[in-house]
Amino acid sequence: MSTPQLTQNKGRQTRVALKVIMAVTGLIFVLFVLFHMYGNLKMLMGQEAFDHYAHFLQEDLLYPILPHKGGVWLMRIGLLIALVLHVWAAISTWKRGIEARGPEQYKVKKGQKKSYIYGRAETMRFGGLFILFFIVFHLFQFTIAKFNVGDLDATVNGDPSPYMLVVSSFQVWWVWLIYLVAMIFLALHVNHGVFSALATLGLERTGREAGFRALSAICALALLVGFMLPPTAILFGLVS
Ligand code: HEM
DSSP states (O other), X not given: OOOHHHHHHHHHHHHHHHHHHHHHHHHHHHHHHXXXXXXXXXXXXXXXXXXXXXXXXXXXXXXXXXXXXXXXXXXXXXXXXXXXXHHHHHHHHHHHHHHHHOGGGGSOOXXXXXXXXXXXXXXXXXXXXXXXXXXXXXXXXXXXXXXXXXXXXXXXXXXXXXXXXXXXXXXXXXXXXXXXXXXXXXXXXXXXXXXXHXXXXXXXXXXXXXXXXXXXXXXXXHHHHHHHHHHHHHHTTSOO
């Protein structure tokens, strides 16, 4: 027979397990986006350098340990599992919070301002949802459909060129704007998420808090600046 004490303990264990899942999968994503951002900076080195790099990622990642294209599929499956678990854990935590405290907690009390300053749960949820929509749009744009909204030909000598597709796309101001908004949300999400994840995993102890806050902020800023550098250079005609 389960006593209220046992039920409470089980509830706490489930909450901790959900937070650990969110932390681990979130950190996997942060590592991926840091590598992706670094790779995208090759755009600044010209068409040959970037297309060579994109070809390596698509065809030869981890080759010959894995067959051609094996590396990119391993990465895709890993990222998909991480994304599904991350979103599922976030929704479950949110639902459990509402069940535990009741819907009243979301009502703005008299004299209380509803703030959307970064780091708050609402910002994480709203920002997370926006990032999710962005990922779907982004994958359609550059990987699945490879649609070209710009005026340039996205091929070189008849072969598809990821570099030309990116240049053509970011010459369009509203594409640049969508990415800017998405990267701001990503930076806010990472700024709070990395710190939370380190705290959940027990790495944040007295004396380390300031260091971990700085690390989270550096990751967030590096992602915002690093990701937006090539698109901005393209928009202003510095890369073409
Ligand atoms: C300014 C920001 C970004 C730019 C310019 C950019 C650019 C690109 C390009 C050009 C590709 C295709 C590469 C190829 O053909 O090999 C790509 C693929 C991809 N990007 Fe991004 N990206 C950005 C941000 C992001 C962010 C924030 C995420 C995740 C949250 C992301 C996730 C992915 C994924 C999962 C792929 C697919 C890799 C594959 O399965 O082949 N990207 N990106």
